[in-house]
Amino acid sequence: SQTIHQWPATLVQPVGSPLSLECTVEGTSNPNLYWYRQAAGRGLQLLFYSVGIGQISSEVPQNLSASRPQDRQFILSSKKLLLSDSGFYLCAWSEGYGYTFGSGTRLTVV
Amino acid sequence: DAKTTQPPSMDCAEGRAANLPCNHSTISGNEYVYWYRQIHSQGPQYIIHGLKNNETNEMASLIITEDRKSSTLILPHATLRDTAVYYCIVGGIYNQGGKLIFGQGTELSVKP
Numbered sequence: 686s687q688t689i690h691q692w693p694a695t696l697v698q699p700v701g702s703p704l705s706l707e708c709t710v711e712g713t714s715n716p717n718l719y720w721y722r723q724a725a726g727r728g729l730q731l732l733f734y735s736v737g738i739g740q741i742s743s744e745v746p747q748n749l750s751a752s753r754p755q756d757r758q759f760i761l762s763s764k765k766l767l768l769s770d771s772g773f774y775l776c777a778w779s780e781g782y783g784y785t786f787g788s789g790t791r792l793t794v795v
Numbered sequence: 796d797a798k799t800t801q802p803p804s805m806d807c808a809e810g811r812a813a814n815l816p817c818n819h820s821t822i823s824g825n826e827y828v829y830w831y832r833q834i835h836s837q838g839p840q841y842i843i844h845g846l847k848n849n850e851t852n853e854m855a856s857l858i859i860t861e862d863r864k865s866s867t868l869i870l871p872h873a874t875l876r877d878t879a880v881y882y883c884i885v886g887g888i889y890n891q892g893g894k895l896i897f898g899q900g901t902e903l904s905v906k907p
Binding site (some may be wrong): 719728731734760773782786788789791 | 837882895896
């Protein structure tokens with residue numbers, strides 16, 4: 686069966702520090718992969734999506750970047766975090782109808 | 796991508812049916828209607844989806860109007876564990892480059 690792993694579950698980082706969040710999917714090949722962010726408890730904002738290795742589409746301009754070095758690996762990064770980067774980050778995958786979401790990473794930038 | 800309109804909040808008595816409405820008047824012909832829910836601090840959970848026919852699964856029923864401009868998610872016998880934010884989304888499937896854009900959703904409170 687397909688599973689999605691996302692880590693860490695919580696993270697506290699100082700302003701100006703780098704960020705790397707990793708998401709991996711098991712049990713499927715060539716999935717579409719997505720990064721969402723949720724601030725203030727409601728409203729998921731689509732940040733990036735990828736339809737294949739090395740293919741990244743950005744939905745909104747921001748302080749973040751994404752990479753897909755392997756078929757089932759999706760990484761969210763930042764060189765220097767801002768306070769406004771705080772939020773709940775969710776990875777998701779799809780290979781048909783609907784998405785399956787990971788358990789999320791709660792990032793607090795202090 | 797089409798946008799959806801949902802009431803920000805609803806209450807439902809435990810054991811009664813919860814009917815959550817959604818308007819999607821600009822939906823295009825190849826877009827599906829998806830419903831997800833999110834319990835606090837968890838990732839969204841897929842509930843059901845449909846194109847133009849009504850759909851039912853073990854979690855819920857989806858009623859789509861004939862003109863496809865609105866739909867209703869029905870939880871037939873709501874329990875306290877159904878308290879969550881419910882999102883109605885329209886979008887394509889993955890092999891058509893579909894991506895799901897979430898709105899603000901409806902916060903459903905199931906009360907004893």
